[in-house]
Amino acid sequence: MAVIRASGPGIRFGLESIAGGLPAPRRASLRSLRDPADGSLIDQAIVIFLPGPASYTGEDCAEFQCHGSRAVVAALLRCLDALPGWRMAEPGEFTRRAFDNGRLDLTEVEGVADLISAETDAQRRQALRQMDGGLSERAAGWRDQLLRARALVEADLDFADEDDVPDSVAAEVGDLVAAVERQVSEVLAASAHGERIRDGFEVALLGPPNAGKSTLLNTLSRRDVAIVTDVPGTTRDTLEVHLDLGGLPLTLIDTAGLRETDEVVEAEGIRRTRRRAGTADLVLWLDETGRAPPDDIVSAGPPVWCVQTKIDRIAASASQAAGSPDGTSGPAFQLSAATGAGIDTLLGALTAHLLSLAPTTPALVTRARQRLCLERLQAALVSAGGDDLPLEIRAEHLRRGTDALASLTGRVGVEDILGEIFSSFCIGK
Numbered sequence: 001m002a003v004i005r006a007s008g009p010g011i012r013f014g015l016e017s018i019a020g021g022l023p024a025p026r027r028a029s030l031r032s033l034r035d036p037a038d039g040s041l042i043d044q045a046i047v048i049f050l051p052g053p054a055s056y057t058g059e060d061c062a063e064f065q066c067h068g069s070r071a072v073v074a075a076l077l078r079c080l081d082a083l084p085g086w087r088m089a090e091p092g093e094f095t096r097r098a099f100d101n102g103r104l105d106l107t108e109v110e111g112v113a114d115l116i117s118a119e120t121d122a123q124r125r126q127a128l129r130q131m132d133g134g135l136s137e138r139a140a141g142w143r144d145q146l147l148r149a150r151a152l153v154e155a156d157l158d159f160a161d162e163d164d165v166p167d168s169v170a171a172e173v174g175d176l177v178a179a180v181e182r183q184v185s186e187v188l189a190a191s192a193h194g195e196r197i198r199d200g201f202e203v204a205l206l207g208p209p210n211a212g213k214s215t216l217l218n219t220l221s222r223r224d225v226a227i228v229t230d231v232p233g234t235t236r237d238t239l240e241v242h243l244d245l246g247g248l249p250l251t252l253i254d255t256a257g258l259r260e261t262d263e264v265v266e267a268e269g270i271r272r273t274r275r276r277a278g279t280a281d282l283v284l285w286l287d288e289t290g291r292a293p294p295d296d297i298v299s300a301g302p303p304v305w306c307v308q309t310k311i312d313r314i315a316a317s318a319s320q321a322a323g324s325p326d327g328t329s330g331p332a333f334q335l336s337a338a339t340g341a342g343i344d345t346l347l348g349a350l351t352a353h354l355l356s357l358a359p360t361t362p363a364l365v366t367r368a369r370q371r372l373c374l375e376r377l378q379a380a381l382v383s384a385g386g387d388d389l390p391l392e393i394r395a396e397h398l399r400r401g402t403d404a405l406a407s408l409t410g411r412v413g414v415e416d417i418l419g420e421i422f423s424s425f426c427i428g429k
């Protein structure tokens, strides 16, 4: 079966000419689809008419569930395309129209995009939450409170001689700003995890040449329970593998690469390796001898777990986590990529570690764009919170705050603030 969706003002006319009349709204109707040019039968199909504005795009929509062969789809598309005012949609145009018609805001649009590209269960759940308006609902609440604060300040500035305006607005404005600032800080605190769920937690494999980094990466890639995609890294000298660990997305980065070539390149490789280690969520330090990593790796930032490799060579029997060697911030592991010993223990510990990073409340911010908007909002609120500020300056900071929210949701409106002033204070009648 194939589904062809259509949206726009010409839907009713199109259905009448191709499906022999307008089907009952929101009902699946079996119809003979005919070419309006000569009346010839194209297919028998289920047709659903979804009148606007309560549709995905906010416009009249139609859905044709036809037989899935290429010939049927091609013939139906040809007929639809020939209807006056009908054309093929651009990529993403349905969601674009939903946004333009106010059915979705920008964060919900991002949720739709994330749901379409979700690879793991945690990504799917997070995208659904966002598509369902998790962040936009919070943003709408903050916006209302800030508009109220702006209305108070601007009413005090502009209409101070009117009777209905409260004498002093400073205290109420301060309370509103502090409440929003507290909530924004909470949401921002969970944002790192939200971005990680979306983009994947990064684990860098580091260690001396020939420690077994590439072999471990290859071993993990071949485990069909874990592997999602196998993609080349952004630079020639790193290789990345995306894993699904208990629903959480994990990107394993092999930083080996350039070391085996001449000295200048080797230096560059080491520099990149160090930088990669600094931005990863976790470093696995692989070494055949089980030696601890150099100090600069340990102090680079993320936790470092020591992994002794190739234990089949030393005929070690233990494959469980041993004690933590000095100078590292995580457990030590022993494994053999050759025999598979210790691999499950390592994967189990990684899963537990990623789960332990999750905040108690689900993350609402999932992208850097959203985080930057909220950081701008937070900065504006901190500035607006100063009690002894002149009202004009406060008004300006509050305006910056609502601008930041407007760019988060993709909505900007000046009528809102005027509406708030007049509805709250009955000024001007």
Ligand code: GDP
Pocket (backbone or CB within 6 Å): 207, 208, 209, 210, 211, 212, 213, 214, 215, 216, 256, 309, 310, 311, 312, 313, 335, 336, 337, 338, 339
């Ligand atoms: P890298 O430079 O750290 O990426 O190291 P490689 O993964 O290229 O491994 C270096 C050598 O060690 C290769 O010849 C591998 O076959 C070998 N090797 C890697 N892992 C194991 C292992 O678990 N057991 C044994 N016996 N050899 C291994």
